[in-house]
Amino acid sequence: SQELEQSPQSLIVQEGKNLTINCTSSKTLYGLYWYKQKYGEGLIFLMMLQKGGEEKSHEKITAKLDEKKQQSSLHITASQPSHAGIYLCGADNSGNNNDMRFGAGTRLTVKP
Amino acid sequence: EAQVTQNPRYLITVTGKKLTVTCSQNMNHEYMSWYRQDPGLGLRQIYYSMNVEVTDKGDVPEGYKVSRKEKRNFPLILESPSPNQTSLYFCASSLFGGSGNTIYFGEGSWLTVV
Numbered sequence: 076s077q078e079l080e081q082s083p084q085s086l087i088v089q090e091g092k093n094l095t096i097n098c099t100s101s102k103t104l105y106g107l108y109w110y111k112q113k114y115g116e117g118l119i120f121l122m123m124l125q126k127g128g129e130e131k132s133h134e135k136i137t138a139k140l141d142e143k144k145q146q147s148s149l150h151i152t153a154s155q156p157s158h159a160g161i162y163l164c165g166a167d168n169s170g171n172n173n174d175m176r177f178g179a180g181t182r183l184t185v186k187p
Numbered sequence: 188e189a190q191v192t193q194n195p196r197y198l199i200t201v202t203g204k205k206l207t208v209t210c211s212q213n214m215n216h217e218y219m220s221w222y223r224q225d226p227g228l229g230l231r232q233i234y235y236s237m238n239v240e241v242t243d244k245g246d247v248p249e250g251y252k253v254s255r256k257e258k259r260n261f262p263l264i265l266e267s268p269s270p271n272q273t274s275l276y277f278c279a280s281s282l283f284g285g286s287g288n289t290i291y292f293g294e295g296s297w298l299t300v301v
Contacts, residue, residue: 110292165230
């Protein structure tokens with residue numbers, strides 16, 4: 076069973092709108108990774124968060140890790156068609172990357 | 188260019204015919220791993236390797252073998268493929284096997300077993 080829950084499973088937004096994707100774990104996260112995937116292609120690394128309360132931004136994408144290190148959110152501001160794809164969160168529950176878990180992914184569609 | 192290279196990218200094979208999916212990284216990474224991605228199940232780890240000659244099972248190792256004779260290569264072997272191994276496979280690597288290391292993924296290998 077998935078130990079990382081992502082929500083929503085899919086999301087359709089109008090271009091220019093903001094959106095948020097959530098990733099929740101029942102365990103403490105030693106490292107939380109966000110990746111973007113075009114359908115059937117490789118995963119592109121977006122950001123990694125390690126510390127409780129940490130927040131990172133790259134262009135119009137911001138990721139946060141809560142203080143308890145059990146939930147992360149990915150926020151996209153003023154979405155564009157280029158943001159479309161599948162967003163995956165991955166987490167290290169052990170501290171040594173050999174217990175990596177991934178969420179099932181959130182499929183984002185951005186309508187022009 | 189730093190990359191993780193998988194081959195083949197696409198393969199259709201028949202049940203029982205042994206196959207190998209190769210994975211190579213040019214970043215001198217110690218840690219490498221294999222995942223499979225299935226609809227609704229996300230990415231699941233098959234095997235991982237902390238360093239040369241050190242491999243261990245992930246969540247779904249049944250039906251797979253791996254070897255790590257050299258640092259750069261981590262092939263995935265399906266001795267007797269079955270239809271339930273039809274999936275999208277990803278190889279990944281990171282500098283070390285510890286949190287805080289960016290994990291790089293290959294482009295993926297589509298495998299269909301008929």
